[in-house]
Amino acid sequence: MSNDFKIVAKTFFGFEPLLADELLKLGAKKIEIGVRNVSFFGDIGFLYKANLSLRTAIRILKPIKTFQINDEKDLYSSVFNFNWEDYLSIDNSFSIESVLNTDFFSHSLFVSQRVKDGIVDRFRKLFGKRPDVDLEDPDIKINIHLSQNNLTISLDASGKPLNQRGYRSQTNIAPINEVLAAGIVILSNWDCESDLLDPMCGSGTFLIEAAMYATNYPANIKRNSFLFQNWNDWDSDLFEMIKTSVLNKVKPFDHKIIGYDKAPSAILKCKQNIINAGFEDVIEVCENDFFNTKKTNDQFLHLLFNPPYGERLKIDIESFYKQIGDTLKSNYTNSNAWFITSSLEALKYVGLRPSRKIKLFNGKLESRLAKYEIYSGSKKTHKQSKQ
Structure with missing residues (x-):
């Protein structure tokens, strides 16, 4: 039985075909080009390899759940009822990044806040305690993508953007990414x-x-952590x-x-x-x-x-x-x-x-x-x- 799952790599405008070509050469399956992203399938080892090797990816996400939502109540209840304990523990710190392309909500910070509420309320109910939010250096980073009424929850596999290779300790006034x-x-x-x-x-x-x-x-072999x-x-x-x-x-x-x-x-x-x-x-x-x-x-x-x-x-x-x-x-x-x-x-x-x-x-x-x-x-x- 295959252990492959869907993975999404984010990139810059105009780089989507370059990233798709990189992924093809690396051995990715079911490659699909999107807007500023390329999705593909691979196993956990391939997710490690993609993070280490890809030159034109900014970050790599692992989608873990999709929901259909119509309003704030749906958003909260969907998040509250999700099995977060499979991915997050009380001892982990976490942060949330939301990207919106929807008429339902106008502020990404509001969506992030409601997702955070759903997560911590679930942990309080189950364990009497909650994990902490850390915006600077979280253990787990959760990505929320809302396209109209389709909500996708992903784990950020990379953390800091992949352009932070680990070799550039010195920069000038206007360094290129x-x-x-x-x-x-x-x-x-x-x-x-x-x-x-x-x-x-x-x-x-x-x-x-x-x-x-x-x-x-490999582009990111010098990085200290993912x-x-x-x-x-x-x-x-x-x-x-x-x-x-x-x-x-x-x-x-x-x-x-x-x-x-x-x-x-x-x-x-x-x-x-x-x-x-x-x-x-x-x-x-x-x-x-x-x-x-x-x-x-x-x-x-x-x-x-x-x-x-x-x-x-x-x-x-x-x-x-x-x-x-x-x-x-x-x-x-x-x-x-x-x-x-x-x-x-x-x-x-x-x-x-x-x-x-x-x-x-x-x-x-x-x-x-x-x-x-x-x-x-x-x-x-x-x-x-x-x-």
Whole structure:
């Protein structure tokens, strides 16, 4: 008899197909793409493996019950009558996160409060005591999803978002989210058969995510904890076996991953994060102003970066992005350059026509991931040379 159950992985807008592809390669069953999520089936070992390995998942949920509800009374009674003692003990702390897409309730905090009331009232009735709520560091995190009158209760398997990989102890003013960076590495179609350069590397997130991708290194192996370690069915021996299994799939990488930044403080932070991640033998970083650099050989180069948008780091958008375009065109022929920006105006000043533009969100900022193919001579000549 199969021990598989439904699991839901949350992700960013636009990353759903990337996450589905990751899950397929990992061995998930019955994969279905949703909006900012992908559902699939697997057993408890696969849930451990998904948390350890997935690059483009933000968190992983295990749905445990669905109800049909029509009003506040239904909400409370459904929660009160559910067997919470199978998942939660008096000694556990817990928290509740509610996500609403319904006409029945307008405030997620109200729904969370009523769910909390139902849980603690049940424990008081059964045991005369109740578990405590801990919003900061709970033992068990309960996710409530209400879509019209369909209520789904899930256990949060991850806890802290999965972008918190465990390697980034040092950051700069505007660090990119690790899951966003990992997804961009994949979206850029880097085949890991060329050198990769981040010419504005900051604290090194693109570099480290690229190194993990190129070596098939599990994204979240450095994390100290996951909330599934507090569940009743926690199997530490199985978890250690899964960790060993995913680490055995790490492979060598025969090219260079290089980072530049003009700020000495950024380079220091970047180097520390690279050491934390264990990639000091794969990634090279040095203090360099991209606008004063050029390619060091004739080999094809893959560039990937997150330039300032003018949101948190103040710059002259027009001159800065013109310099990006001029530097690429003059000094980086035989390259593909990808960068993300939330300043749609900025792309007008690059002076090069992007061959692709992909809509993404960096936090709440609508952004574009733009690709520039840099080659010598005219586009027509370049096309003919490829035929």
